[in-house]
Amino acid sequence: MTHLAPNSPHARDVASVLHPYTHARRHLETGPTIFSEGSGIYIHDDTGRAYMEGASALWCASLGFASERLAKVAYETMRRMGYYHIFRGASNEPAIDLCEKLLAIAPVPMSKVLLQCSGSEANDSALKLVWYHWNAQGRPEKRKIISRKASYHGSTVATICLTGIPDFHKGFGMPFEGFLYADCPHYYRDHEEGETEEQFSQRMADALEEMILREGPDTIGAFWADPIQGGGAGALPPPARYFEKIQAVLRKYDILMVADEVICGFGRTGNMWGSQTCGVVPDIVTCAKALSAAMQPISAVLMNERIFQSVMTQSDRLGSFVHGFTYAGHPVAAAVALETLRIYEEMDLVAHVKALEPIFLRAFGALKDHPLVGDVAGHGLMGGVELVQDKAKRRPFPEGQKIGAKVDAHARERGLILRTTADRVALSPPLIITEEEIVEMAARLRGALDDTFAEIAA
Template identity: 65%
Template sequence: MTHFSANSPHARDIASVLHPQTHAGRHQELGPTIMTGADGIFVRDDAGNVFLDAGAGLWCASLGYNSERLAKVAYDAMRTLGYYQIFRHASHGPAIDLSEKLLELAPVPMSKVLLQCSGSEANDTAVKLVWYYWHAQGKPEKRKIFSRRGSYHGSTCVTISLTAKPDYHAGFGLPFDGFLHTDCPNYYRDALPGETEEAFSQRLADTLEAQIMAEDPETVAAFWCDPVQGGAGALPPPRGYFQKIQAVLKKYDVLMVADEVICGFGRTGAMWGCETYGMQPDMISCAKALSAAMQPVSAVLLNERIYQAVVRQSDKYGAFIHGYTYAGHPVCTSVALETLRIYEEMDLIDHIKSVEPVFLRELGALTDHPLVGDFSGVGLIGGLELVRDKATKENWPGEVGLGARIDQHARANGLILRIVGNRIAFSPPLIITAEEVRELARRMRATLDAVYAEVSAL
């Protein structure tokens, strides 16, 4: 076991902190990486090591890791109105201004904004709104919700049920009944020999239709989807996918909810992933880049169809009984609103479009490496698919610990990666420059070379 002095941050962390997504016992031996500062897209730890973060933290640090401008906005907001709630007809300027701005930016016509505190809360709330809507239509039996295998939609009990990753359910007695999962649209892995992307998309849409029919369409309430599937390793959809899926949803009157928590605010090269892929959702959840991760804030955008159901249910029950203490917090909404102003001033979408070709070219070039079978991406999000054999697409066996080896060598090369199963997901801060993308790719290739030298000798 590694020994730390009793008063060091490492020892105090081990003694007091339970870390999410962390092996609890191993953490007692290894201790934490203590981050102490940042400069743009780079972070540094207490040993002086500097890392290029290729994942923007948890997909969220869109403007990097420090901002004097946003810090001042938060300070001024806290001095003016450090807290107030938006329950029971109460409101304040930042909540109103942010809601109006989100409706202005929405990719399809939306009616209202329901402010929340996290992406998980936004998706959890949207599930409640789906059920609320169908109750208002006199169809409470329309309750089942489909999401896609490999998806991630949050960590509450409901949103982890939407999340179609069995390891996230193990030991918790989850998922809840009524949360159903359809195909992950991984063309590289799952297409039939000679099958085009359009044909693959049609096959997945046909499968979804068959599943809806098997469940009875009068029991199916909604379909949940992120434009680029983050939980599957930054996986863009194949050609024609959402058009074919939406045709099925429309046929059976199934609501579509777009989880834009990762993709919203520029990540795909448009303000919303819905714009990139021609999606027409009934609701949109967003978070992360909404405040550049500088404050915990999220939102659900709902169309008029959903809103009118809320009005009817308010008449029936006396109020819309839902809310969180910190939802619409004046400091958080002030920072989010200023973040959106920064995006406009820096011409964020034009910047992303200018860097996108370099991002796709430099990371796509890594497909010549023996460990890489494929790369797919859009905007400033994409993933490398790892293989043992390029011809058969065989995976490395689990006992090799390929992901752990890649993570170790990446950190030795000053690179923080997000490894998701057989994919390495890239979603760097949106301020990344073309030269920084080249540096990212250089460090990635050095990492792959070091790992391949190890595993090829096994």
């Protein structure tokens, strides 16, 4: 820590802050990058250096990094009331208006909205609703949950078990029993020679059915999936007819479909919902992030009438629906989220993303000629660049080579912030991005790939 100036924000940070998803010991030596302001798709650190944000921070800064309009809404709501809960029948108009709006734009007919404070909370609450539903139906044995390998669904005790990434479980004694992981539908990496996308999807569905039969259909409560697989898989679109075939299996065995729209929702994929883009017909939808353009912490769970009927049945039996978080339905967060949805309508967000989609896919798709790139795929303004050691054999780099981290570091040097896994670069820029900025972002990524290739070839 001797290289950090005493009493500087960097030194104070390492002395007091434990950072999520950060190497705790190494951080004491390196210190933080402190970001101080933003404008449009650019975020600025405390030295004044500007970076293009290629990942919308954590997938969520859909309107960029500052908004006078949303700030005024937050101020006015805070000035009038500031806070009140929605427990025991209490309510507030922003929460009511927001729930009505979410039902109006839902991907399929939904009955009620349960407001929460984060994507993790939304998925955690949806998990409880799945168990609550089957208990109400007199089928408490339908408790096991199937998600997918390389999926990410949150960091609570329950949602980290939904998350299908073993590294996230290490050290915590997780996952708990009852959480199962279907194959990640990564066509590029895992398809057999001559196998079409549709044939691959059928193989995924057959494997899911085998898992269900092996475990016992009467023990499976729900299947959890983000329409385009985000965090762990790196913005991975499903292969052709994947969800059509998966949902046929789920219907056969009366298993609920939960769509995690925390990343995909609100225009990101070229439709209002990723479910619409990928053909998902969910019983429950979870959403967050772009719901408020990340300007306030808020999330929501949308449930269909079948699930709500079970909530009423259990309320009759138990006297109340006993679940909630103190800040759920917070009037300031709800007001900001509602205004965010108005902004999306005014800018015709879905049409904007659809218009930019071919430019986005073409600009980054051109990287397929790079020696480090095996494939590029995406929808809307969400896509992934597959990094490979051997293009002909589709072979990734050894994990210890940390190729993604190398690309990320070189991109930072070029003023571009990315989200990388071991062998994939995920792209999800703010939805206000322009055609010119897309082209510039792709050029900076190509430069980072060139720098990485030169480094590993040296």
